[in-house]
Amino acid sequence: MSARIRIAVDAMSGDLGPRVAISAAQIFVGRYPDVDLLLVGDESKLLPLLLKDNFRHTRVSVHHAADVIAMGDDPLLAMRHKKNSSMWVALDQLRSGAVDACVSAGNTGALLAIARFLVKTFPGVDRPAICKSMPVDVGFTYMLDLGANINCTAEQLYQFAKMGNVLAKSTGLLSPRVALLNIGAEEQKGTEVLQVARQFIAEDSGINCTGFVEANAIFSGAADVIVCDGFHGNIALKASEGVARFIQKKIIKTARKNTLNKILSVLAYPLLRQLRQELDPSSYNGASLLGLQKTVIKSHGNANVNAFLHALIVAREQVVQKVPALIQKEFQSY
Amino acid sequence: MSARIRIAVDAMSGDLGPRVAISAAQIFVGRYPDVDLLLVGDESKLLPLLLKDNFRHTRVSVHHAADVIAMGDDPLLAMRHKKNSSMWVALDQLRSGAVDACVSAGNTGALLAIARFLVKTFPGVDRPAICKSMPVDVGFTYMLDLGANINCTAEQLYQFAKMGNVLAKSTGLLSPRVALLNIGAEEQKGTEVLQVARQFIAEDSGINCTGFVEANAIFSGAADVIVCDGFHGNIALKASEGVARFIQKKIIKTARKNTLNKILSVLAYPLLRQLRQELDPSSYNGASLLGLQKTVIKSHGNANVNAFLHALIVAREQVVQKVPALIQKEFQSY
Structure with a gap:
């Protein structure tokens, strides 16, 4: 983990679309100078929204992902066929170490399946x-x-x-x-x-x-x-x-x-x-997927800006507190 | 069922003792002239309380039962050994047809076990x-x-x-x-x-x-x-x-x-x-034990007077609506 905290945001998932994620991101980076945000999703949708808000920030960048996993998608099918989705790409950024945490308001089943596949649980955690x-x-x-x-x-x-x-x-x-x-x-x-x-x-x-x-x-x-x-x-x-x-x-x-x-x-x-x-x-708002090797936070599907903001705050806290490393240590000692 | 509605009250069970049942009974008979109440419990405890309240009412009588089933008692042991308890005697009054419904704030497991034994479920109801x-x-x-x-x-x-x-x-x-x-x-x-x-x-x-x-x-x-x-x-x-x-x-x-x-x-x-x-x-307050051949209502263990009163009202309503007979009919038609 670098001194700075980097969080990937699945900006496309959830019931209310990218507007909520972008507005929450805007407030969040203003409040926490130690965080860099990666908004993951369809550039052709995210960039106009950011421009419209006149939201240019050195600590916020957009990472393109063409596809979206719908709330009603079958998790296993989504995992198999939607590798270009915002959720998959955001979790893959977490897997590669490009970010320290990932926040998504998307399909819970898909988030769990893809996170287990890409980020993996610690040995000892089923x-x-x-x-x-x-x-x-x-x-x-x-x-x-x-x-x-x-x-x-x-x-x-x-x-x-x-x-x-x-x-x-x-x-x-x-x-x-x-x-x-x-x-x-x-x-x-x-x-x-x-x-x-x-x-x-x-x-x-x-x-x-x-x-x-x-x-x-x-x-x-x-x-x-x-x-x-x-x-x-x-x-x-x-x-x-x-x-x-x-x-x-x-x-x-x-x-x-x-x-x-x-x-x-x-x-x-x-x-x-x-x-x-x-x-x-x-x-x-903001539930942790505990047992994964890195911090993944699930926001409520119909989270409003305040709620999404809170999920981002939870993600940051768990990175700061090094929760995944603490869990790894707990399961090593057995 | 007679034209009048007769309800047996297990006056001793529950966390708060007979005071609550007696006060609720007092309000209840005042409000519903079509109901006769049978307070079941230790006479030596109930009668002084009734006297103290100056509560003499032609539609309220006391039926003696020396014992009480405690909230923590094992239901099956209580069923075997506490046939003189207020709960057992109240349910037995229901079994015999002396009353149309029974209300108790006592041990839920014991109430279920004794009610199943004495009052029985309808054929077709497990x-x-x-x-x-x-x-x-x-x-x-x-x-x-x-x-x-x-x-x-x-x-x-x-x-x-x-x-x-x-x-x-x-x-x-x-x-x-x-x-x-x-x-x-x-x-x-x-x-x-x-x-x-x-x-x-x-x-x-x-x-x-x-x-x-x-x-x-x-x-x-x-x-x-x-x-x-x-x-x-x-x-x-x-x-x-x-x-x-x-x-x-x-x-x-x-x-x-x-x-x-x-x-x-x-x-x-x-x-x-x-x-x-x-x-x-x-x-x-006031939960029905549905599927029994007669109306049995469970009041919350720590019900106050208002809450116990509501359980009595629920019991009366189900007698008036003939809920047990309706359930019997439903299971006969299959």
Whole structure:
């Protein structure tokens, strides 16, 4: 890694197209002078957008890639046939060492498949896990896997625990409390896979295993790292997003309910605005594909500029903290 | 069923003891003149509480049961050894036909086991499913199973779909949209069990099958009935509760953040109070154990008076709508 941090941005993928990536890039390089950005995608689309914005920056360059992987593309077919896609080319820049990290808002399955193929996992890591920090009262809970692996063995869950532990420690946390997601906190609860995984984690002297937690613990701060298979993680994550959106709507609706509420909400406007900002899911965008030999960050498919910006910030942090090297070290010692 | 509705209340179970059940009963009989309540539990504890409240009501009687099943008791041991418990006696009153429904805030596993033993499921129903209505912008989404069955076959998921469909229809909904919980809406997503279950449901001409939904659909109103196994349902439910609590705290915290916010929140107090009321999870308390031959409602273990009251209301509604008979009819026709 050079002294400067270089991040490749898959500028074409995602639901909202290159506009979001470019606007986020613009804010990002303004805020972090130690970063160079490589916008990967169709020059004939990116350059006019950059010109239109009058966005010329010595630390931002465009790397041409003619093709795009669509959100609905079959991941394996995309991997086989779309080697000129922005996602593939961005990850190939990461593989070659031209950049230190890659950020994409594209097709999750394709990103995982191509990243595994080009960037590879560390020896000892079966498969990468998607890890995200969820907000709690004070700080964050790191949760993985959030959808990369539908069925996991106990050994794989144990690997996730090790990686989550490393990530939480990299943020300065001492002895992170690592727990397994289950449908009850009692020892006898859950499936056999969970029982065995718990044993593996508890026997690892490097991990502060706190046993099982229920899904409400994700937001209570009862654990610093919550480990689960990708099916369960996806359900917990999507349910949470659904509730947050439901409540945001409720706030707006309540504020408009009747004349009194309308007057009150005008008076309390700064309060309600602040509340909605703090509840904005986009502030927590940017999931890590842990276990890969280099930093790959997945942004939400319909991320807005703020959300994409946050994914870029997460990428930079993990390069600075050398998270991949820390994970490699963790798996070497076994 | 007599013209009057008779409900047995397991008055001793739950985290908060008989006080909550008694207070809820008091409000409930005041509101619904067509209901008689049977409070089941230790007379030496219930009677003094009733006297203290000066609560004498011709439509409320006490039925003695000396024992209590604790929240932490092993369900099967409780079933074997606690035949004098308030839960067992209340369910036995239901079995004998002395009452039309039973409400308990006790140990979920024990309630399921004893209810299956005493009240029985209808022929064609393998196991009861826990079903709850989740609030959406307009109306509700019925979700099942929420924790009774950790591993489900495709056939069982199909049974849940039929029961959820009947329950949603009983509330007046025309052609409820029935969906399966998955980690993506695309047809090829998820496990084989889910694939087969989807086929079963889609082939049933009595069900309006809308395919797979992700967990955010629980609160978006994209489906009227969401079917899942108990593990996934529990995770979705608990994650949702966790987010709701997190956001409630956030509202309070934001309102107290600084002097300006404090002044604004005093001004907007009625608005914030209304918002917190509308977000109060206790308004949605009361889960049905569908598939049993009679109405059994599970209240949340730490339900407060309002929440317990809502569970009683749910029980009454299902008796009025004759939900068990409708489910029996559904399974007879196959």
